[in-house]
Amino acid sequence: xxxxxxxxxxxxxxxxxxxxxxxxxxxxxxxxxxxxxxxxxxxxxxxxxxxxxxxxxxxxxxxxxxxxxxxxxxxxxxxxxxxxxxxxxxxxxxxxxxxxxxxxxxxxxxxxxxxxxxxxxxxxxxxxxxxxxxxxxxx
Amino acid sequence: xxxxxxxxxxxxxxxxxxxxxxxxxxxxxxxxxxxxxxxxxxxxxxxxxxxxxxxxxxxxxxxxxxxxxxxxxxxxxxxxxxxxxxxxxxxxxxxxxxxxxxxxxxxxxxxxxxxxxxxxxxxxxxxxxxxxxxxxxxxxxxxxxxxxxxxxxxxxxxxxxxxxxxxxxxxxxxxxxxxxxxxxxxxxxxxxxxxxxxxxxxxxxxxxxxxxxxxxxxxxxxxxxxxxxxxxxxxxxxxxxxxxxxxxxxxxxxxxxxxxxxxxxxxxxxxxxxxxxxxxxxxxxxxxxxxxxxxxxxxxxxxxxxxxxxxxxxxxxxxxxxxxxxxxxxxxxxxxxxxxxxxxxxxxxxxxxxxxxxxxxxx
Amino acid sequence: xxxxxxxxxxxxxxxxxxxxxxxxxxxxxxxxxxxxxxxxxxxxxxxxxxxxxxxxxxxxxxxxxxxxxxxxxxxxxxxxxxxxxxxxxxxxxxxxxxxxxxxxxxxxxxxxxxxxxxxxxxxxxxxxxxxxxxxxxxxxxxxxxxxxxxxxxxxxxxxxxxxxxxxxxxxxxxxxxxxxxxxxxxxxxxx
Numbered sequence: 001x002x003x004x005x006x007x008x009x010x011x012x013x014x015x016x017x018x019x020x021x022x023x024x025x026x027x028x029x030x031x032x033x034x035x036x037x038x039x040x041x042x043x044x045x046x047x048x049x050x051x052x053x054x055x056x057x058x059x060x061x062x063x064x065x066x067x068x069x070x071x072x073x074x075x076x077x078x079x080x081x082x083x084x085x086x087x088x089x090x091x092x093x094x095x096x097x098x099x100x101x102x103x104x105x106x107x108x109x110x111x112x113x114x115x116x117x118x119x120x121x122x123x124x125x126x127x128x129x130x131x132x133x134x135x136x137x138x139x
Numbered sequence: 140x141x142x143x144x145x146x147x148x149x150x151x152x153x154x155x156x157x158x159x160x161x162x163x164x165x166x167x168x169x170x171x172x173x174x175x176x177x178x179x180x181x182x183x184x185x186x187x188x189x190x191x192x193x194x195x196x197x198x199x200x201x202x203x204x205x206x207x208x209x210x211x212x213x214x215x216x217x218x219x220x221x222x223x224x225x226x227x228x229x230x231x232x233x234x235x236x237x238x239x240x241x242x243x244x245x246x247x248x249x250x251x252x253x254x255x256x257x258x259x260x261x262x263x264x265x266x267x268x269x270x271x272x273x274x275x276x277x278x279x280x281x282x283x284x285x286x287x288x289x290x291x292x293x294x295x296x297x298x299x300x301x302x303x304x305x306x307x308x309x310x311x312x313x314x315x316x317x318x319x320x321x322x323x324x325x326x327x328x329x330x331x332x333x334x335x336x337x338x339x340x341x342x343x344x345x346x347x348x349x350x351x352x353x354x355x356x357x358x359x360x361x362x363x364x365x366x367x368x369x370x371x372x373x374x375x376x377x378x379x380x381x382x383x384x385x386x387x388x389x390x391x392x393x394x395x396x397x398x399x400x401x402x403x404x405x406x407x408x409x410x411x412x413x414x415x416x417x418x419x420x421x422x423x424x425x426x427x428x429x430x431x432x433x434x435x436x437x438x439x440x441x442x443x444x445x446x447x448x449x450x451x452x453x454x455x456x457x458x459x460x461x462x463x464x465x466x467x468x469x470x471x472x473x474x475x476x477x478x479x480x481x482x483x484x485x486x487x488x489x490x491x492x493x494x495x496x497x498x499x500x501x502x
Numbered sequence: 503x504x505x506x507x508x509x510x511x512x513x514x515x516x517x518x519x520x521x522x523x524x525x526x527x528x529x530x531x532x533x534x535x536x537x538x539x540x541x542x543x544x545x546x547x548x549x550x551x552x553x554x555x556x557x558x559x560x561x562x563x564x565x566x567x568x569x570x571x572x573x574x575x576x577x578x579x580x581x582x583x584x585x586x587x588x589x590x591x592x593x594x595x596x597x598x599x600x601x602x603x604x605x606x607x608x609x610x611x612x613x614x615x616x617x618x619x620x621x622x623x624x625x626x627x628x629x630x631x632x633x634x635x636x637x638x639x640x641x642x643x644x645x646x647x648x649x650x651x652x653x654x655x656x657x658x659x660x661x662x663x664x665x666x667x668x669x670x671x672x673x674x675x676x677x678x679x680x681x682x683x684x685x686x687x688x689x690x691x692x693x
Contacts, residue, residue, distance in 0.1 A: 002370075002383035028508045029581055034226040036373055036384065037316070038195065039233045040336075040414045042328055042430075044295050044391060046307035048233040049329035050316050051336050051414055054195035054371065056228060056384055060580070062506050070378060072228070074371065074385025075196065116240060119368075121284035123242050126258040130250055226560055228583065319562070377505065377580050 004084035005073045007108045012083045019103025020096065023063050025086050031059035031078035059085040067092050163208050177201035186388075186417025187211050191458050192218025193318070193337040195387050195416050212339070212458045219459055229373040232381055236391050236414075237293050241367040243418075244291050248360045248395060254291030259366055260418075294363035294393050298408060305398070305409050324450050331433050331453060335426045336414060339458035346432075346446045347425035355432045355444035359411065362395035366418050390415045394427035401439050409438065507544050509556050509581040516541075520557040524674060527683035532636045532645035534628055539679050544577045546570065546599065551624045551676040558620070559584040559595060566593035568600060571624075596621045601653055604663045607671050615668040618686065625651030628677045632656075638688035646693070647682055649675055657692040664689050 004012065016022065035053040042049055058072045059081040069089025071081050087104065090096045164171065178185055178201040188200040192215040200218060207213035243259025246252050258264075260282075298304035308328070315330035322334065335343065350357050368386040375382065394411035398404070411431025413423035428446075435447040445451050455461060510516040523535040536550075543552025552574075559565060561583035567575055574597070575586060587593050590602050594617075601623055610618035625631075631650025634657060653659075663670045663686060670686030684690065 005383055005385045026508065027511075028506065030513075032226075032513060034228040035194070035222065036228055036371065037230045037318075038371055038387070039231050039314070040236070040332070041233045041307075042332060043307055043410045043412045044236050044293055044393065045299075047310040047314070047329060049314050049332040050230075050318070051234075051333065052190070052193040052195060052416060053222060053227070053318070054231075054387060055199065055225065056373075058228060058375075060377070060505075066506065068505060070375065072373060072375060072382060072384045074387070076198070117287065118284065119240065119242065120287045122282040123257055123259055124288045125283040125285040126243075126260075127288065128256040128258065226583075228561070376583070 001071065001084070001088060003105055003109045003112065004071065004080075004087060006112050007080070009077050009079040009083060011108060011111070012080065012087070012104065015104040015107055016083075020099040022086050023065075023090055023093075023096070025061040025063050025069075025089065027059065027082070028062050028068065029058070029060040031057055031081040031085075033057045033076045033078070036072075057081040061085045061089055063089045063093070065093065163206070172205060174198055174201045174205065177204055181209075183418065184209065184211055186415070186419045187340055187422070188214040188218060189416040190419055190422060191215035191337055191339060192222070194218050194222045212462050216459050216462065229375060232372040232374065234369050234371070234389070236365065236369060236389065237296065239365055239367040239369045239389065239391070240386070241288060241291055241365055242388075243366040244288075244363065246294055246361065246363045248294070248362055249297075252294065252297065252363075254289045257288055257291070291365070293365070294395070295410060298362070298395070303408055304395075305404075305407050322453055324453075326449055326453055328430075328434070328437075331449065332412065332414075332426075332430060334453045334456060335429055338426070338456035339461060340419075340422045340425070342456050342458070342461075343425035343429060344421060346452060347428035349444065350428050350432045350446045355435065355446045356440070357396050357411075357428070357432055359394045359396045359428060359431065361424065362393035362410075364390070364392050364420060364423065366390045366420070388417050390417065390419045390423040392420070392423035392427040394424070394431055396431050398438060409434070505576055505580050507542055507577060510541065510553075513556075516553070517557045520553040523681060524554060524557065524683065527674065527681055528672065528685045529640050530645075531638065531640055531684055531688040532647035532682060534680050534682050536679055537676075537681050544574050546624070547574050548624055548676055549679045550681045551597070551622060554622055554674055554676060554681060555595075555597060556581055558622075561585070563594040564592060566590045566596045568596075568598035568602065570599040571597045594619055597624075598622070599624050599651075601656065601659075604659055604671050609663075609666055609669040609671060611669070615670075618670050618672065620672045620674060622674045622676060623651075624676050625649055626677060627651070628675060628680045628682050633693040635691045635693055636684070636688050637691070639685075641688070649682075650677075657690045660684065660690045 033055055036056045037053050038051045039048045040051040041047065054074060055076050056072055056074055057076055057078055060068060060070050062068050067089045069085040069087065071084035071088055073081050073084055087100060091100055178197050181204065184204055185197055185200045188203055188211055189195050192200065192203065199221065200214065203214035203217040206217060241257065243261060244254065244257045246256065295304055315327060317330060317333050349355065369389050370383045370386050372381040372383050374380065392413035395408045396411060398407055398409040400406035409431065411427040413427030413430065415422045415426065429452060432446040433449050433452060435442050442448060520537045523537040527533055527535045538549030538553030541549045541552050543549065555578055559578065559582035563584050564587045565578065565584040566587050578584060579586065590596055590607055593608065596602060596607060596619060598621065602621065607621065608617060608619040610616060627650035629648055631648050632652055633646055633648045636645045636647055667686050672686055673684040675682045
């Protein structure tokens with residue numbers, strides 16, 4: 001779910017194009033866009049407060065087998081939410097799980113990990129290396 | 140409250156809107172902006188619109204900026220109006236900023252704090268010289284990359300471990316929500332933080348500045364500023380376990396202020412806290428100054444300055460409310476003014492008569 | 503498990519259509535309006551009942567259900583997000599098949615009469631059964647409404663509710679794909 005929430009509809013579709021076909025589904029709820037109230041904590045670790053809302057799009061679907069899939073994804077992309085919900089349902093099916101995991105989830109997760117590592121490497125390059133000139137206090 | 144109602148002059152209004160659309164588009168021979176361009180190349184403006192619009196959605200904020208011709212207050216107003224059309228699905232689990240994937244982390248109080256200082260994509264060390272080559276420059280040189288950052292605990296947790304930082308107040312169990320309940324006083328810290336998080340950045344900045352110029356006695360240090368991506372999690376009732384719905388960029392500022400102590404509390408450091416959508420350092424810093432100054436009363440300090448006055452700050456910090464009230468003055472007040480005219484004329488006539496009588500008496 | 507039943511296929515248009523039906527029914531007390539055609543809510547809900555609930559409830563409205571409607575609880579939570587409360591007195595909306603004691607339901611306050619609750623009562627049939635005459639705002643001439651499934655003492659308990667106006671409870675009656683409504687402003691006389 002976390003991987004699909006961070007993948008665009010285009011990225012998911014691109015992986016599906018080379019992977020197993022998704023089973024047919026009916027929509028139970030949505031896809032529909034609403035909001036989640038994002039909450040922070042006073043001082044970072046104290047009592048929660050309401051920071052502001054963010055858009056989120058959700059979808060719930062049912063496969064012919066009766067399996068239900070859910071998705072909540074940040075943003076307003078209804079296509080992404082529906083694909084994520086269908087995948088969530090299909091991934092619960094033992095017969096499909098391995099194939100979809102390998103064709104869709106694993107490559108998307110790898111892509112996201114690579115993006116994150118790249119950001120981290122850019123951040124690390126801006127780390128300050130202090131030279132110790134002379135200590136303020138002796139010793 | 141914001142005033143938008145207009146009556147009469149329908150054709151004039153239609154024509155004004157048509158011209159506005161032309162003015163927004165500018166010279167049609169120039170390529171039109173795309174939302175992706177605004178989202179990526181005017182990212183700081185997008186961040187501000189999301190913060191003041193109190194809705195995180197980069198694409199919608201970019202659209203609002205495009206529609207508002209870059210007027211951030213108008214764009215935030217558009218976003219606030221749009222959010223009223225959306226249902227709320229859930230409240231997020233409180234964010235864990237300790238687990239932030241950091242882009243930037245600096246501290247003004249410890250040079251060698253664990254994890255070190257990491258500048259990130261900052262403008263702090265630029266020379267503020269206009270770069271005339273920028274408009275024609277080919278793609279900018281790529282950012283350099285080295286390894287990965289070290290773990291970076293939050294400064295509050297570091298000082299807290301030494302017992303020098305005030306402990307967190309108890310969680311009251313539920314927090315106030317300005318999108319549901321209008322502002323009322325006294326306002327607790329949760330409501331104050333929500334109001335400051337969506338407040339006008341200029342107002343926060345000016346009042347934050349005032350606390351440093353002697354209007355409110357604080358001597359703050361930037362304990363830590365961190366910018367990075369944090370996962371947002373919700374617990375959908377139909378699932379019953381937390382799921383991650385995506386990451387948002389946040390800026391967090393911990394402002395550390397000395398506290399002399401009281402009869403019940405030993406001397407220690409107190410916190411002012413700022414948290415903002417996007418990379419919005421000025422906002423997060425100003426917010427943390429005000430969060431601290433608004434705690435004056437609860438910490439037993441004298442409330443003497445505007446920035447310490449909860450009612451003054453919270454009643455005037457919202458850019459949408461403020462612009463609504465100020466800008467409503469241009470709407471028709473014909474009847475009000477007619478009565479003012481009559482009053483002034485009568486007073487002038489009375490004054491003239493009085494002057495004449497005095498002059499006659501003097502003769 | 504009733505999660506596998508969908509809600510509105512076209513939520514905006516269908517919720518707006520149903521809202522209009524509820525508005526018409528409240529503005530013209532006693533008039534029979536159509537709602538919920540095509541909707542398949544879980545047992546024991548009829549289509550109109552399900553549609554009214556999907557239209558009026560959301561995460562900010564509290565719901566109380568009587569035991570006879572308990573099976574619909576999961577479906578309602580899934581599609582509307584409305585929190586379910588334990589006591590009728592705490593609810594903004596009440597879903598029932600037996601009329602609850604109207605005196606024990608939120609009637610609002612002088613400051614906020616709009617806080618009075620709305621009771622959604624599913625009955626076996628509208629247009630036949632016990633007849634009553636309605637008087638009040640929205641009715642130039644008294645209207646007649648026949649409901650199969652209201653208790654014998656309904657008129658007197660309704661009159662007690664009506665007497666509290668502007669406080670009080672509003673009632674939406676649903677059966678099949680039909681609904682009718684009694685706003686608190688209407689007076690009732692049994693025939």
